[in-house]
Amino acid sequence: MNFPKDFKWGTATASYQIEGAAHEDGRGESIWDRFSRTPGKVLNGHTGDVACNHYHLYKEDVAIMKELGVDSYRFSIAWPRIYPNGTGQINRKGLDFYKRLVEELLESGIEPAATLYHWDLPQALEDKGGWLKRDTARYFQDYAAAMFKELGDTVKQWITLNEPWCSAFLGYGNGVHAPGKSDFNSHLHAAHHLLLAHGLALQAYRELNLKSEVGITLNLAPQYPASDSAQDQAAARKADGFQNRWYLDPLFRGFYPQDMPEFLAAVAPVIQPGDFDLISGAVDFLGINYYSRSVVRSDGQGGYEALPPQGPVTHMGWEVYPQGLYDLLVRVHEDYGPIPLYITENGAAYPDQVEQGRVHDPERTAYLQQHFAQAAKLIEAGVPLKGFYVWSLLDNFEWAFGYERRFGIVYVDFETQERIIKDSGRWYQSFLKGLARG
Numbered sequence: 001m002n003f004p005k006d007f008k009w010g011t012a013t014a015s016y017q018i019e020g021a022a023h024e025d026g027r028g029e030s031i032w033d034r035f036s037r038t039p040g041k042v043l044n045g046h047t048g049d050v051a052c053n054h055y056h057l058y059k060e061d062v063a064i065m066k067e068l069g070v071d072s073y074r075f076s077i078a079w080p081r082i083y084p085n086g087t088g089q090i091n092r093k094g095l096d097f098y099k100r101l102v103e104e105l106l107e108s109g110i111e112p113a114a115t116l117y118h119w120d121l122p123q124a125l126e127d128k129g130g131w132l133k134r135d136t137a138r139y140f141q142d143y144a145a146a147m148f149k150e151l152g153d154t155v156k157q158w159i160t161l162n163e164p165w166c167s168a169f170l171g172y173g174n175g176v177h178a179p180g181k182s183d184f185n186s187h188l189h190a191a192h193h194l195l196l197a198h199g200l201a202l203q204a205y206r207e208l209n210l211k212s213e214v215g216i217t218l219n220l221a222p223q224y225p226a227s228d229s230a231q232d233q234a235a236a237r238k239a240d241g242f243q244n245r246w247y248l249d250p251l252f253r254g255f256y257p258q259d260m261p262e263f264l265a266a267v268a269p270v271i272q273p274g275d276f277d278l279i280s281g282a283v284d285f286l287g288i289n290y291y292s293r294s295v296v297r298s299d300g301q302g303g304y305e306a307l308p309p310q311g312p313v314t315h316m317g318w319e320v321y322p323q324g325l326y327d328l329l330v331r332v333h334e335d336y337g338p339i340p341l342y343i344t345e346n347g348a349a350y351p352d353q354v355e356q357g358r359v360h361d362p363e364r365t366a367y368l369q370q371h372f373a374q375a376a377k378l379i380e381a382g383v384p385l386k387g388f389y390v391w392s393l394l395d396n397f398e399w400a401f402g403y404e405r406r407f408g409i410v411y412v413d414f415e416t417q418e419r420i421i422k423d424s425g426r427w428y429q430s431f432l433k434g435l436a437r438g
């Protein structure tokens with residue numbers, strides 16, 4: 001596999017999934033603290049109270065990354081650590097944690113890549129309506145501007161939002177994620193305010209003339225028609241509109257997809273003049289999280305339904321389909337480029353076991369190997385792919401599945417907090433060692 005010398009290889013995590021220390025140093029409550037305590041919402045009633053205790057063990061975790069040989073670490077900042085109530089005075093102790101983390105990374109020769117919002121909204125803002133309210137986007141701009149000023153160019157890549165589709169649809173559309181609301185139409189209001197929050201943060205970033213890069217991360221999944229029939233093709237186009245184009249179009253074209261009249265009618269009341277100018281402001285890169293694909297067919301009533309997975313699946317039940325990564329990025333490049341692309345997440349959950357101090361996870365290794373090969377193919381085809389972050393560095397709190405799904409290339413014993421580099425992590429390490437690096 002050939003990769004350019006400056007291609008960035010990394011690992012990724014997110015604050016609520018790994019930090020723990022939920023009640024320390026003035027951190028405020030997040031919607032995930034509240035949601036995970038709501039009976040029946042998270043498997044086994046798990047919470048992120050302790051998680052991987054990364055808040056205290058970050059030096060050990062950075063040392064592991066150094067041992068693996070990664071170039072960059074994508075983490076997220078917990079908004080309620082910085083502003084316990086979402087707005088007001090900065091909580092210096094919370095901010096200091098990220099300053100210490102960034103310093104440790106830089107000293108270890110690892111570039112910090114920070115996501116500002118990976119789903120842990122301060123509960124105080126949710127109490128005022130959360131992402132259903134436009135004000136939340138303004139509060140996000142203030143928080144983002146403060147982080148840009150405080151951490152500035154020490155962070156080499158800034159990502160405004162992680163996967164706004166998940167925040168909007170899973171949080172407000174079907175209620176599977178925090179804050180657990182379920183109303184299809186209003187999830188489109190949440191999506192609009194999230195996109196606006198991104199645009200406002202971008203505006204704040206540009207005013208500071210920073211030298212690092214700024215972008216956004218979307219979870220995109222290619223939608224393949226089950227057959228060549230016109231009905232199935234139309235079904236796939238609809239599914240693509242819902243999952244992909246509803247976010248890509250406003251960001252890169254400055255308007256919502258015009259072939260989705262019900263969605264357009266639902267979102268119309270919250271759109272204000274100038275919103276799309278902000279939302280479509282120029283970004284330095286687009287981050288794409290890719291895990292799997294969907295194959296969809298017409299439901300015979302103008303809608304669509306997804307077929308069961310067509311091949312091997314991970315512990316999440318997601319089909320392993322590396323070719324989808326290639327198809328997706330070629331399509332994004334052709335339809336929305338030219339824009340530098342990063343794979344900001346890719347990885348797989350499997351039910352790992354420790355055997356005599358080792359974790360043998362050949363399926364995860366194969367998954368990574370196959371997706372890296374697609375990345376190499378993309379570069380060969382001229383797609384401007386600039387980096388690849390493996391999800392995840394550590395086993396962690398997998399949202400509604402609690403600790404029951406392990407995505408790490410490093411195993412975490414949640415009782416003792418012992419870390420064990422899995423065979424897949426060792427494979428990644430030797431892969432990185434074998435690259436010709438400049």
Ligand code: IFM
Nearest residue numbers: 014163289345391398407
């Ligand atoms: O764990 C999540 C992450 O927080 C966002 N992207 C998908 C991952 C796996 O489900």
